[in-house]
Amino acid sequence: MPSIKDVAKKAGVSVTTVSRVLNNRGYISKETRRKVEQAMAEIDYHPNQIARALQKSQSYLLGVIVPDSNHPFFAELIKYIEIYAHEQNYKILICNSSDDPDKEAKYIAMLRENRVDGIIMCSHTLDIEEYKKVKLPIVSFDRIISEEIPYVGSDNFLGGELATEHLISRGCQRLLHISGPLELDMLPNRRADAFKLKCMQHNIPFKIVECEFNRLTFDYYRDLITHEVSKYLNDFDGIFCSNDLVAYALYVYAAQQGIKVPEQLKIVGYDFHSFTRMLQLPKLTTIKQPIDKIGKVLCSTLIKMVGGHEEDMISNTIVSVELIKGDTT
Amino acid sequence: MPSIKDVAKKAGVSVTTVSRVLNNRGYISKETRRKVEQAMAEIDYHPNQIARALQKSQSYLLGVIVPDSNHPFFAELIKYIEIYAHEQNYKILICNSSDDPDKEAKYIAMLRENRVDGIIMCSHTLDIEEYKKVKLPIVSFDRIISEEIPYVGSDNFLGGELATEHLISRGCQRLLHISGPLELDMLPNRRADAFKLKCMQHNIPFKIVECEFNRLTFDYYRDLITHEVSKYLNDFDGIFCSNDLVAYALYVYAAQQGIKVPEQLKIVGYDFHSFTRMLQLPKLTTIKQPIDKIGKVLCSTLIKMVGGHEEDMISNTIVSVELIKGDTT
Numbered sequence: 001m002p003s004i005k006d007v008a009k010k011a012g013v014s015v016t017t018v019s020r021v022l023n024n025r026g027y028i029s030k031e032t033r034r035k036v037e038q039a040m041a042e043i044d045y046h047p048n049q050i051a052r053a054l055q056k057s058q059s060y061l062l063g064v065i066v067p068d069s070n071h072p073f074f075a076e077l078i079k080y081i082e083i084y085a086h087e088q089n090y091k092i093l094i095c096n097s098s099d100d101p102d103k104e105a106k107y108i109a110m111l112r113e114n115r116v117d118g119i120i121m122c123s124h125t126l127d128i129e130e131y132k133k134v135k136l137p138i139v140s141f142d143r144i145i146s147e148e149i150p151y152v153g154s155d156n157f158l159g160g161e162l163a164t165e166h167l168i169s170r171g172c173q174r175l176l177h178i179s180g181p182l183e184l185d186m187l188p189n190r191r192a193d194a195f196k197l198k199c200m201q202h203n204i205p206f207k208i209v210e211c212e213f214n215r216l217t218f219d220y221y222r223d224l225i226t227h228e229v230s231k232y233l234n235d236f237d238g239i240f241c242s243n244d245l246v247a248y249a250l251y252v253y254a255a256q257q258g259i260k261v262p263e264q265l266k267i268v269g270y271d272f273h274s275f276t277r278m279l280q281l282p283k284l285t286t287i288k289q290p291i292d293k294i295g296k297v298l299c300s301t302l303i304k305m306v307g308g309h310e311e312d313m314i315s316n317t318i319v320s321v322e323l324i325k326g327d328t329t
Numbered sequence: 330m331p332s333i334k335d336v337a338k339k340a341g342v343s344v345t346t347v348s349r350v351l352n353n354r355g356y357i358s359k360e361t362r363r364k365v366e367q368a369m370a371e372i373d374y375h376p377n378q379i380a381r382a383l384q385k386s387q388s389y390l391l392g393v394i395v396p397d398s399n400h401p402f403f404a405e406l407i408k409y410i411e412i413y414a415h416e417q418n419y420k421i422l423i424c425n426s427s428d429d430p431d432k433e434a435k436y437i438a439m440l441r442e443n444r445v446d447g448i449i450m451c452s453h454t455l456d457i458e459e460y461k462k463v464k465l466p467i468v469s470f471d472r473i474i475s476e477e478i479p480y481v482g483s484d485n486f487l488g489g490e491l492a493t494e495h496l497i498s499r500g501c502q503r504l505l506h507i508s509g510p511l512e513l514d515m516l517p518n519r520r521a522d523a524f525k526l527k528c529m530q531h532n533i534p535f536k537i538v539e540c541e542f543n544r545l546t547f548d549y550y551r552d553l554i555t556h557e558v559s560k561y562l563n564d565f566d567g568i569f570c571s572n573d574l575v576a577y578a579l580y581v582y583a584a585q586q587g588i589k590v591p592e593q594l595k596i597v598g599y600d601f602h603s604f605t606r607m608l609q610l611p612k613l614t615t616i617k618q619p620i621d622k623i624g625k626v627l628c629s630t631l632i633k634m635v636g637g638h639e640e641d642m643i644s645n646t647i648v649s650v651e652l653i654k655g656d657t658t
Binding site: 001044046047048068069070072075076078079082083086091092093094095096109110112113114115133135216217218245248252255274275277278279280281 | 373399407420441581
């Protein structure tokens with residue numbers, strides 16, 4: 001591979017001059033700059049970003065750890081993180097933790113060894129203390145870790161309110177909520193909080209069933225509905241599902257049992273990712289998370305931290321959500 | 330950040346000894362190794378992979394350029410590439426070209442500057458000559474570029490045969506194929522070749538309509554069906570769609586027009602990615618590409634090339650496909 005010396009030789013200038021052109025430093029005449037650039041093109045020279053990273057101790061690499069990069073929510077989030085990172089001249093390294101604490105820990109170590117400038121954590125299986133030990137800028141998606149680690153999430157409480165109010169306004173009298181796992185202090189649990197509160201305010205009897213969030217097989221959601229939810233279908237006329245895949249599985253189950261949606265049972269989902277947008281039979285009523293905005297804010301917050309901007313500029317961000325009316329309510 | 334010198338000091342050994350432990354080189358007693366490893370843990374030392382990359386001129390980074398990392402086919406492919414790369418100690422950099430030749434060219438330059446060890450090309454908008462100029466190992470997905478650049482793809486011809494034979498065996502008498510763009514010499518065009526051949530062998534009248542492949546909005550496919558395909562629906566009783574998203578849009582259109590599937594119209598798709606596996610109403614009849622295997626072979630072929638194995642070991646790979654019988658035939 002051609003080196004900076006080859007460029008200097010070809011252009012008939014010193015190595016220092018080539019270095020000045022590359023780094024935009026010091027005075028360089030237009031003519032010299034032209035000669036150097038032409039020499040670079042002719043011998044197909046590309047500056048070595050790895051060497052520059054070592055010199056500047058900045059790699060312009062960001063790690064992104066997700067449970068499953070193929071899940072439609074994370075696939076979309078990754079896409080927008082990549083697009084915004086690229087605009088800022090950063091590259092992203094993708095890591096699939098499969099919600100396995102061991103894998104998550106190993107990925108964090110790998111990312112440190114590869115000198116990423118920071119990490120976007122969308123997988124949350126380790127104890128909070130483990131994240132605090134990582135001496136790198138971290139931004140967390142959907143989980144409060146510590147005061148030093150900013151988080152980004154959608155307005156989960158508002159989402160829970162919108163979904164519950166909508167079901168009540170459509171005439172539901174007994175409400176069920178299928179939530180994610182509630183034992184971790186995850187921000188999406190605010191959906192369940194808002195659901196409870198709204199039900200109590202309106203004197204509506206309610207119940208909550210927990211499920212796992214990041215599964216990507218229809219079988220998992222079908223079995224969940226069959227074994228954990230179906231027994232309640234006679235007692236509840238409105239169900240707020242904390243993700244669109246379980247909402248769809250619930251609709252399919254209802255259709256197969258001859259339960260009419262929305263006449264006998266109303267369903268609201270959560271996410272509005274590419275699967276939901278593509279789905280037409282039925283169009284789900286759901287809460288839309290602005291995944292593009294979440295990706296952009298995760299990225300810009302982390303890049304601010306990498307840049308060493310003052311701490312008081314780094315803040316948590318909650319982005320708003322909206323109800324998308326479909327055919328299931 | 331602690332350095333190798335700090336480790337040596339803490340462990341009471343020389344820098345050379347620490348380096349030997351890190352690189353597994355030369356004789357090191359168990360006791361010395363234990364001391365060094367303990368010192369690394371105590372002062373939280375992580376070897377600098379960037380410095381090692383520079384030294385060895387190998388970065389263990391692979392670039393992956395796709396049209397849209399959020400498309401369910403590429404999201405799944407990326408997931409498997411990441412998993413297999415990680416097993417071999419490689420990391421992947423994701424690039425979204427959005428099928429834009431300018432972006433694709435810029436990403437290739439960026440990947441070179443970041444000294445990736447090789448590139449998996451799943452986006453194909455540049456002229457073949459442009460790829461030949463890249464002085465890096467490249468593996469191509471679904472396109473023949475040159476003799477030096479191996480390709481990996483599914484058995485598109487077999488897929489076309491299976492789909493067409495299946496429609497004929499289900500009693501179809503006039504067949505339509507919705508293909509990808511046929512002007513580029515892309516391997517998926519073999520599906521159209523097989524379709525044509527089978528129709529001719531069976532004396533079945535046929536027609537081919539082209540569409541774009543990598544779109545991820547229902548609106549695009551709905552408009553395509555409405556404007557380019559609907560006029561043929563009275564004349565054809567079986568349609569082989571070259572991707573599952575267009576097959577689903579066709580099904581939705583037929584349902585809205587009161588055309589009974591599969592009684593009046595039979596539909597076969599192609600891909601069987603996570604969208605199709607999640608979809609239940611209807612379950613699509615489709616050709617399954619083994620996306621996990623494609624990801625694994627793309628990865629292992631590229632890593633072999635990076636390792637500088639003999640050229641005759643590097644070969645093109647065609648992986649087999651199978652028909653998944655659903656409710657649309």
